Amino acid sequence: MTRNAIDPVTLEILWTRLVSAVDEAAAAYVRTSFSTLVREANDFAVVLTDAKGRSLAQSSMSIPSFIGTLPATVKHFLKRFPAETLKPGDVLITNDPWRGTGHIHDISIAMPIFRHGELVAFAAVTSHMPDIGGQLRNSGIREIFEEGLQIPMLKLVAGGEPNEAVVEFIRQNVRVPEQTMGDVWGEVSACRMLEARLGELLEESRVDLDELGHEIRTRSEAAMRAAIGALPDGEYRYRLEHDGFEERIVIQNHVTIKGDSVHIDYTGSSPQLPRSVNVVPIYTFSYTAFGVKALLSPDTPNNEGSFLPVSTSAPEGTILNPSYPAASGARGMIGHLLPVAFMGALADLLPEKVQAPGSANSSFTISGKHAGRRYASVNFLNAGQGATAKRHGQSTLSFPANLGNTPIEVMESEAPISVLYRKVRRGSGGKGRFNGGDGLSFAFEFCGEEPATVSFLMTRIKAASPGLHGGAPGEIGALTLNGEPIDPARHWQLKAGDKVVMETAGGGGFGEA
């Protein structure tokens, strides 16, 4: 083994402290957040990068989509605001889907960190906002302009002075300005906390951050390359269908393992759609990389090094590389399928490890006025996940995101609905040597004085989750209003006594029954 600049004991300690500093900032952020998606679903991330925007450490419990996106956002900021133009006290902001996280509902913040007058690092936070204006999220939205306020790359704070014009623009364009701005300032506080913790660490240890970053990157990269290199070279493909609208959406991957790196190309996937299910390239990369890591090297830490051996591509103008002004609010519906598609491609190579496809989450958003008070509430429903060679699929569990449900008692306190049942759809998982996990069956009755607007994100209600190695597909999901199937890709009005039933899909089985 080559001689390292930092010994393995010191490195372990400094590395743990870096991750712990990031986690501490993340925990503080969650506690102050106004967004349900942040607190029930960890739909945010905190990252520490070096002065070049290369990721050093990332909050541990953040959802996989931000693994790749947030460091990339910092690099985009650096292009727009070169290092020599940045000053202590600057805070940068954007929600550009292509440079940010794939949809405008997340606002990303980055703050340069200086030490002895020199730029040494960036603290960055991205988070799903309580509201960003525009339409209530649904998959039928056709262009980004309908989705809400677009925030270009700007300085939110310049040299410690808040840019009031930016603040006023945001406040004017969202439904709940106190809460959205509350979360933005919460992101800024988290960056400052990370700055303080990093300062203490550098002061106490007198370590050079670049040297530490080099060790972190090279060791993570080597571990990931070793995991990939253990597989034989080869090319593998998998085709996965999703509901789509007029026709099915196709995800076609082409996995090339060569030496110690892996490339996933998505040529052959559906063209970009005038709907909000488009997935920008960085999000395509992030969820693909999540699949690679979960399958091949789950314990390798997240940083720039661990993902250097992984690359993705998709032709421009397709659903996994759309052009502006594509809408992308429901990108998760498609993006969440990329990890299982990767596993599908490697099903023959790693039959003992892969998991059959399952279904991403569904949700409903309801808003209106009741007893003199406005309400707006978002609730998630999860589905059945795929089986593996060793076990049945998990029922009613979020994968690959991590979106929790809302307790019935909380749901009914927030909106005038009465839940009739929430139960496991027993037997809805695909049969096999091991069965797919079961979906969820959920029904509620609306009981408000005034009609409410409701929108849905429903997934796998036309195309089932397929099985692997002879396992049967799971059952598809369904959405009905007063017993009649309805189209989830638009808004609906509910009046007192209306009954909604949402059923989520079962996961695919594994092996012949």
Add this chain to the structure above:
Amino acid sequence: MSSTHALRIAVDIGGTFTDGVAEDVESGRIWVGKTLTTPDDPGEAVSAVVDQLLARIGDPQAAGRVADVVHGTTLVTNTLIERKGVPTGLVVTSGTADTLDIRREVRYDLYDLDLELPEPLVGAEDRFEIDERLGAAGEVLRPLAEEALAELVEQVKAKGLSSVAVCLLHGHVNDAHESRVRDALKKALPNVSVSISSAVAREIREYERMSTTAANAYVQPLVETYLVMLSKRMQEAGIAGSLRIMLSSGGFTSADAAAETPILLLESGPAAGVLSAVNAGLLGEVSHVLAFDMGGTTAKACVAVDGAPAVAHAFEAARVRRFKRGSGLPIMIPSIDLIEIGAGGGSLASVDNLGLLKVGPQSAGSEPGPACYGRGGEKPTVTDADLVLGYLDPDNFLGGEMHLDKGLAEKALADLGAPIGLDATRTAAGIATIVNENMAAAARVHIAEKGHDPRAFTLVATGGAGPVHAVEVARRLGISTLLCPIAAGAGSCLGLLAAPARVDRSWSKPSLLAALDWNEAHSVLSGLHRDATAELNEAGADAGAVDWVLTVEMRYAGQGSTLNVTVPYGKVDESLAPALEEGFEASYRDLYGTTVPNAQLQTVTWRLTGKSGVESRRFTWAADAADKAPEPKRREIYIPVRQRYEEVDVWERYALPPGMVLKAPLVLEERESTLIVPADGRVEILPDLTVKVVLGETS
């Protein structure tokens, strides 16, 4: 010796030993007893220890002088972990029978494709849906039908269940339906025990409340039988005093109340340990205590300010993955807020796929145990590192009962370190450094989350490995003062003796502060106060000396997390609003540096706590320290700050008289542990034999 002074006895059942301490209330003098734990009938060991103590006191009338026996037990935890509860049923609102299977639909590990989730305590076949429905404000949407009750009774009877949990939607707001189900079951089936959610955990969120109620029902008949038997045994021993039980919250209650809601005893043992540390802090006139305990597999830490340990209201039992938050059964009970990490003497060291040295959370256990035990363990543990660094004496481990093999430890360390270029000593120093940093890191975050600065704290070290590592953990936190109380083994018992009587009641009802129904709040809280007072009286507290505080969990409307605002319990009306608002904003600013302009405040859960006043108890050992002047031995220990071995004085701890002052670095040895001070400092023996270490000071 004969006396008329009242005696108190404390007994703590641990995994290996059952410890006991008797105290003469007047003089503070204590006697210690110990026996092997008897897992099949834990009460047997309790009786044995009590007999031992009574014999040691040496007064034939001693039994009659015992005012109370305070007891901590791991029975509830163990029953849940081993899944050895009684056949239990669950009654729920129609449409919610699958709640325990659905859980919260989240994964506790993002990258683990073979995630294992805890099995519900009640299987699907033993759950019964009942036709009734309440709304979110507690209003009756569908009345509970009498026929449904009759049918339920038949089903429970047919299944032969011994215990039933009842958790109906919005039962935390209105307990009428739950109470009727309980009454009907009790009347028809008097031998079946019934737990209702509104009595066990009166809080919003049906999955967590159902899980807590099911766990209570699952253990209830066992705990009740155990406590009845124990009371009988005490009577047979001639003890007239009452039996009191330690709660997870750090208070005690009567045996009857404990038998009713045994889930409140879940963390009874660790809570006693914390109270012992807090008591040591109070005696040392310290306001900010960091209780630090390190044993064979885990390290625990807890902050206590002004004698009050932090209490949390969400807990988990029987985790599938011990150190993974979210992998257990949620239990909503007030519990001392302990952080627990996988760092103990038995924690295994390894080199990961990145070429880094790692310690824990896996443990070598007692078989094969650390390499130096010579039982076939080949992987080095923290104990092996401590041995090679000179922190443990191979010939004086557990008072010399067990010989440690330094050669085997060195070999295991050298083998592990070789591939990453470290020799045995550097590997050992690395393991110690990493495990100390892991513990310091966890404590650092825990303290920051409570809004404190670690440098303001005094660390109180307990547990077998606690005093070995405490100084280095403190140094990493910027803490300069440490206390090391006597007798690690009996420490929990001292905590039991120092514990106050305590009751907790809660009520969840989210409301904007500006729109709060103060009449309702007043009436509900008065009811809870009456009920809690009755329980405190039963537990033997002096009603006049009880501190009542009201803790309101508040947030900005729209947020998910809450902050606690604590006010003295008194008049509940509009006049309380400004205090709540100011209290919230002050702690929000402390924690997050800012407040949120224009946001509305919301109250979520109201918690009423009554406890008998906190007082410090000074204990005096029955066996007095030897008179002859102590003489130190000398041995080499590793000094981390100087990265080399130095020869230092090694003292026998209990040979040192109170008032003696020594200069560190040094080693103080006792049977159960070793205090290592591997840095410059001043070491003083306090009057109650607690050792005080001030780092940096040299005289």
